[in-house]
Amino acid sequence: MMGQTAPMREAAKHAILILGALIVIIPFYVMVSYSLKSPREIESNTGGFFGAQAPMVDEYCVKVGNPKEDCLETPVIFNYSQAIKKAPLFRYLLNGVIVTASIFLLQVLIALPCAYALSKLRFWGREFVFSLVMFCLLIPVHAIALPIYIMLAKIGLTNTYASLVIPWTISVFGIFLMRQFFMTVPDDLIDAARMDGMSEFSIVWKVMLPTAIPALLAFAIFSVVAHWNDYFWPRIVITGDRDLYTPPLGLREFQGDADGSMWGPMMATATIIVTPLLVVFMLAQRRFIEGITLTGMK
Amino acid sequence: MAVSSKNTGFWFVAPAVSLMFLLLIAPVLVAAFLSFTDYSLGNQGFSWVGLENYIKMFSRSTYSKMISASVTYVLLVVPLSIGLGLGAALLINSVRHFGDFYKTIYFLPVMAALLAMAIVWEFTLHPTIGLVNETLADGCGAWTETVFSFGWIPGIDGGQSWYSKGCQDSFPLWFGDKSYSMGTVAFIGIWQAFGFNMVLYLAGLTSVPRELYQAAEMDGAYRAWDRFRLVTWPMLGPTTVFVVTITTIRSFQVFDTVEAITHGGPSKSTYVMMYAIYEKGIQQNLMGIGSAITLVFLVFVLLLTLVQRYFVERKVHYA
Structure with missing residues (x-):
């Protein structure tokens, strides 16, 4: 049967x-x-997936006073070139890279020594610090956006890279994750390093860091995905200065100004913003899924 | 352990501890403090208003709509995204081929910027030229209408079905109609979250020992459902507790879809808490009421986590 x-x-x-x-x-x-696709194909829902790619007239180019023949363009080229020309898209992407990279580096710089101390050193107040970490795990940073915003505004930091990075420099989750990992590292390894005359400081960066690469990679994936895609925080602290826009913020502004004819370029922008992470994910799928589950399982 | 480590330990945790106080503990206290004032950014002073902000929150209809929007969203997204995540995990785990392929596809929405995808969904669900409504309209009068109006089932009047009515009249405005808006926003939330839950369940499934299934079968659990009920589901207990908590906390924090598409409307049907905090605090500079919402939000999250800890301690663990 x-x-x-x-x-x-x-x-x-x-x-x-x-x-x-x-x-x-x-x-x-x-x-x-x-x-x-061209705007007409989008509106009439024709052309299949790729569109007919028949040359279309760039209305704006005609309005500026060019003859119609000079304003003919293939839809795909029109859409992607508009995406780049209408807004400083590369600047946004660069900002995204700067912000996510700075956040991750600072998080590691602050979390790693703390995680090492919590797992391998004995000092007064260690239990207190660990309970503090456990308590802070309960506080979602997005939820306390208002007071952080007020604090940043009071010291005049809104509309700066610093305001995009500072609130995320402390990752209690990162500390917790790395501490759990360091607990599994044998003490002998550290004692041997001490025998060799290494300082505690260089033990963190030259002994612990290399052993922690898998956990660190998982944390990197977690951190980069979260901050590349974050829209809430940039929306709050970046109000006017386009030069500081991160990719999601740039796309949102595009949506704000776009009329129907700009749908193609807007979708081109969305494609450019979403693709990098998806491509990296496809290439290193196993790592990504492991990373997300590892960081998810606490 | 070396004597010097006393001081070293202190210096190693000092930056992290100061930042925790500065960026996590202090803001909670500041919010608590401001929630009893009428503070606005740029004003010199502020005055105490006592519990006024909280009284407003529990008396004005705007805020009761806010709470009900957030709760509705959570109640839609949590069970459905977990159910679908679990279903997908079980199916993927049981098929012989292409499991990894489905896993990749289902995980894509987790990686994609939610804001970008929200804007794409807005196009896709555009009332007149969106792909969804166009496809629905194309099916009118054809075999699809006959099938999906369910008139072929005895006892059902096909003409009165959702689909046929849509064909005669018009298909929903989705985000523009308050009876659909919350469901549609929640749909995007489910679409985005279930892949994440699926991956966690797949990880949970790998830890279920094979022998348990054989043992259950020997004891008479011949049907797949029995094996699921007796072995898989209890063994997934810890995963489920975790998945429920993280999905709930994340759903409470929904913002991108609401800000980009509905702005809390129509008639406050999607006015979720994070959007309310943003609108009151940042856009209208009403820091007092914004802080009060923040505090209520934090209490929700705290309660949820305590419930989770309770369940974890009650040993949902069977392993």
């Missing part, structure tokens, strides 16, 4: 999974497809 039902059952499972996959894919399909 099993022999007959198993293939059917297997097929049914795949049918459900494929249906789910199609629904999950819809917005990605729309995003990439719209970024390739």
Whole structure:
């Protein structure tokens, strides 16, 4: 009996999974497809996935006073070139890199010595510090945005890179994760390093850091994904200065000004912003999923 | 251990501890303090208003709508994204081929910037030219209408079905209609979150010992459902407690979709707490009431975590 039902059952499972996959894919399909099509094709929902790529007239170019023949462009080129020209998209991407990288480096710089001390050193107040870490794990940083914003505004730091980075420099979660990892490192390793005359400071960076690479990589994935995609915090502290926009903020401003004809360029912008992480994820899938689950499982 | 480590330990934790006080503890205290005032940024002073902000929160309809929007969102997203996550994990775990492929696809929304995807969903669900409504309209009068109006099931009037009515009249405005807006925003939340839960459940499933299934089968659990009920589900207990907590806390923090698409509307149907904090505190510079909402928010999160700890200590662990 099993022999007959198993293939059917297997097929049914795949049918459900494929249906789910199609629904999950819809917005990605729309995003990439719209970024390739002309406004007319978008509005009439024609042209399939790639659009006909018939040359279209750039209305703005005509308005400026150029003859129509000079303003013909292929939709895909129009969309992506507009995405870059209308807003300083590369600047946004660069800001995204600067901010996520600074956040991660500072988090490690502050969390690693603390995690080492909590797991391998004996000192007065250690239990207190550990309970403090456990308590702070309860506080979502997004929730206390208002008081942090007020504090930053009082010292005149809003609209700076510092305001984008400072609130995230302390990652209690990072401390906790690294401490758990360091607990598994044998004491002999550290004692041997001490025998060799290494200072505690260099033990952290030359002995502990290299052993902690897997955990650190998981934490890096967690941190970079969270801050590259974060929209709430930049929205709050960056109010006017376009030069400081992070990618999601840049896209949101684009949405604010866009009329119907700019949908193509907007989707091109969205594609450019979303793609880097997705590509890295596809390349290092196993690591990503392990990283996210490891950091998720606490 | 070396004597010098006494001081070293202190210096190693000092930066982290000062930052914890400065960036986590102090802000909570500041928020608590400001929630009893009418402070605005830029004003010289402020006056004490006592419990006024809290009284407002529990008397004005705006804030009761806020609480109900947040709670509705959480109650929609948490069970559905966990159910789908678990379902996907079980299916992927049991198919012979392509499991990794589905896993990759389902995980994509977790990696993509929610704000960008919210804007794409807004296009996709555009009332007139969005892909969803166009596809629905294309199906009108064709075999799809016959199938999905369910008139072929005895006892159901196909003409009165959701689909046929949509064909005659028009399909929903999704974000623009207050009876659909919350459901639609929650749908995006579920779409985004279930892949994350799936991955956690897949990790949980790998720790279920094979022998338990054999033992259960020997004891008469022949049906898949029985094996799930007797072995898989109890063994996934710790994962479930964790998944529920993290999904709930994250759902309470929903902001991107609301800010980009609905702005809390129509008629406050999607006015969730994080958006309220942003609107009151940042946009309208009403720091007093914003802080009061912050405090209520923190209490919610604290309660949730305490409930989680309680469950963990009650040994949801069977291993």
